[in-house]
Amino acid sequence: MPPSKRFALVAGETSGDLLAGLLLGGLRQRWPDLQSFGIGGPQMAGHGFDAWWPSEKLAVRGYVEVLRHYREIVGIRSQLQQRLLTTDRPDVFIGVDAPDFNLDLEAQLRTNGVRTVHFVCPSIWAWRAERVEKIRRSADHVLCIFPFEPELLARHGIAATYVGHPLADVIPLAPDRAAARARLGLSNEDEVVAILPGSRASEVQYLAARFFSAAALMQRERPGLRFVVPAVPALKERIEEAGRAAGLGSALIVTAGQSHTVLAACDVTLIASGTATLEAALFKRPMVIAYNMNWLSWQIMRRKQLQPWVGLPNILCNEFVVPELLQDAATPRALSSAVLEWLDAPAKIQALQQKFTALHETLRKDTALLATDAIKQVLES
Missing domain, CATH: 3.40.50.2000 (Glycogen Phosphorylase B;)
Known part of the structure; x- marks a missing residue:
């Protein structure tokens, strides 16, 4: 030995x-x-x-x-x-x-x-x-x-x-959406939006309220939508409180962890910029990437940026394959509209999935x- x-x-x-x-x-x-x-x-x-x-x-x-x-x-x-x-x-x-x-x-x-x-x-x-x-x-x-x-x-x-990338070896090339939905108590007919406002307390502070406000706007336009949030256990109560404040009621499911199950189950995700965006790409899911932070931190970071993209899927594909709404652009109305656009664009989703499959094979x-x-x-x- x-x-x-x-x-x-x-x-x-x-x-x-x-x-x-x-x-x-x-x-x-x-x-x-x-x-x-x-x-x-x-x-x-x-x-x-x-x-x-x-x-x-x-x-x-x-x-x-x-x-x-x-x-x-x-x-x-x-x-x-x-x-x-x-x-x-x-x-x-x-x-x-x-x-x-x-x-x-x-x-x-x-x-x-x-x-x-x-x-x-x-x-x-x-x-x-x-x-x-x-x-x-x-x-x-x-x-x-x-x-x-x-x-x-x-x-x-x-x-x-x-x-x-370790995640490319863990996440299957063809995720089982039906099995993931069964684990979350969702039906195959449900339209499901995954909401991932980040895993840090500061991210939840700056993003959760606007993400849930966007979800409320989506719900008004499509009353049957279901929203699922895989919360870091330490932040679960805080996220549930933000969801209640937005009036999402029974349309919202907040799980303790299970981000991979949620991404496998969803039709589209509204997601904070970070590693989770790559996970969403490996699950072949369309997404809207958003971020908002302290104003001074944002001013410093944007001056050091070397590329036009922030989200990993866009950086790795070398183009804007998914929308990015950052800082002041990340309004509830803009986020809502961008997510709903994906739900009405099956051909665009299919093309995106082909790009993400090729990316997955490169990283695996x-x-x-x-x-x-x-x-x-x-x-x-």
Whole structure:
């Protein structure tokens, strides 16, 4: 049996927890008695991960929002760094996404002789290109989930491996809509809109009310519509309250988690920009991507944007295959109209599904095996 390994991981939010959980599954196949610890969530815990802090502690997006939690986040990073360099030194540290937290931590650990891997290349091709220098200082190796990234990193002297996107291997090429609807108590005849206002408290704060106001407008035009929201358990009560305030009544179903079931079941989704948009694309669902944040954070972020697209499906397809309504453009009326347009465009949906199927096949690799092979090489280097 291969010798026991000690891996430290940090995943900063729901999507990172999902990616890290998939990675841990592969690592445990290679090293069955693996010890893993750090910052993570329930998906990681399911693989025996010892979470010293929950991933929700780092689930903050936006410059102003981060400032409000800055002292706590820096305190956690300082304590974690101290522990990893003294009492719980790992064989390798794997930072899963969360680059603002992980890259600085990786740089300190690497300086002190700990091997470091960063899983998910920061979006230097979309915004904040200056971050490439920090990646070079911080990571011995980068695991990339998009095929064009290793070549881009190689130009800057950064070792990287394309491992595919873990979600593309988990989500079936042909999702079973009928089975998903049965699990949610929906009929095959229902017209279903999935509403995903984000997994962070700040996202729910800025998006939930306008998403539900848009749903109320849709309901007036199409009274038979059903709305399903897969809520992060910690935010479920808050989301239910926003749904009640919008007067959606029995047309609204709020589930604890189950985002994949909801995406498989829906006809169209109104969705916050982020990893969930790629999940929706892999489920071959039409969508309207929206985002709204603190005004100052938005002004800073838009100045650093390098591409005309924000949503991952549009970035990966290199065109606006789905609409994006951001900041002031994300009004309830505009969101409602954009979602309803999809419901009346079956030919457009079919063309979109063909694009998403091709994208799915490109991203579909044995991610756990490829990532584990790359990590093994880092350990042996």
